[in-house]
Amino acid sequence: MKSYYLKTTRVFSPFRKYAWLFILLVAFGGLWYPKLGLLMIPMVIALALFGFFKEKYWCGNICPHGSLFDYLILPISANRKIPAFLKSKPVRYLAFGWFMFMLGSRLLKVLSLYETAPFLDRLGFIFVMNYFVVTMVGTILAFLISPRTWCSFCPMGTFQNIAYRVGRLLGIAQKTNRKVTITDPAKCINCAKCARVCPMQLTPYLEFSQSNQMSNDSCIACASCIENCPVKILAFRRDGNLPANIEGEREKVIAR
Numbered sequence: 001m002k003s004y005y006l007k008t009t010r011v012f013s014p015f016r017k018y019a020w021l022f023i024l025l026v027a028f029g030g031l032w033y034p035k036l037g038l039l040m041i042p043m044v045i046a047l048a049l050f051g052f053f054k055e056k057y058w059c060g061n062i063c064p065h066g067s068l069f070d071y072l073i074l075p076i077s078a079n080r081k082i083p084a085f086l087k088s089k090p091v092r093y094l095a096f097g098w099f100m101f102m103l104g105s106r107l108l109k110v111l112s113l114y115e116t117a118p119f120l121d122r123l124g125f126i127f128v129m130n131y132f133v134v135t136m137v138g139t140i141l142a143f144l145i146s147p148r149t150w151c152s153f154c155p156m157g158t159f160q161n162i163a164y165r166v167g168r169l170l171g172i173a174q175k176t177n178r179k180v181t182i183t184d185p186a187k188c189i190n191c192a193k194c195a196r197v198c199p200m201q202l203t204p205y206l207e208f209s210q211s212n213q214m215s216n217d218s219c220i221a222c223a224s225c226i227e228n229c230p231v232k233i234l235a236f237r238r239d240g241n242l243p244a245n246i247e248g249e250r251e252k253v254i255a256r
């Protein structure tokens, strides 16, 4: 049966195309040289900072797994509907809690080796194994269901949602984040293409609020809906839908 979801291009920058190479380095190279796993420490810090200012922008534009799923696996994926329970809040928070518990308990064990020779290798290996397991599970789900199935409940995505909420509480994130916005609702032809190309299988055209913006914490700001809307009425706008020139916004999206 033909899938409702479309396999259109989701890669809009060279970085997004080749970020998956980082997985080869850490998840596979780290099996031989575990210190490579230490690269994950600055990466998690960067991810938290992006989350604080721009919610899930990292997932749609920088994440190496996102690059693997969208660039390499999409053409051969079954591209089916992601089961609703995998996107539900309880599953997302359960996955986050389990991940933090496992990571925390392993880190505590390794910390007892601090100032001994194998410490850095053991520390790095924790991150290597985490990355390796995510790569394996995420790749299988991407093949069998849809490329971004893992991303529907990825603990790092939930971590960014939490960081963003902190950013909003401090009154900062709403000034830096950009939301998918419909610039001219009257021109929408309800073709649903924005929904059919969305890697997270969201439904932008059905989700715009009175301020013409979509506030869905699963949105990864990937711009696929913006790029594929046939009447070009979607754009990223600041929270609150501040007026801006449509073409100018689209150029900014492509340049990002």
Ligand code: SF4
Binding pocket: 182, 187, 188, 189, 190, 191, 192, 193, 194, 195, 204, 205, 228, 229, 230, 231, 232, 233, 234
């Ligand atoms: S792709 Fe554009 S025109 Fe089609 S439903 Fe979405 S917003 Fe409307």
Ligand code: SF4
Binding pocket: 060, 180, 194, 197, 198, 199, 200, 201, 202, 204, 218, 219, 220, 221, 222, 223, 224, 225, 226
């Ligand atoms: S709604 Fe648009 S920007 Fe958000 S994840 Fe879906 S396609 Fe990407």
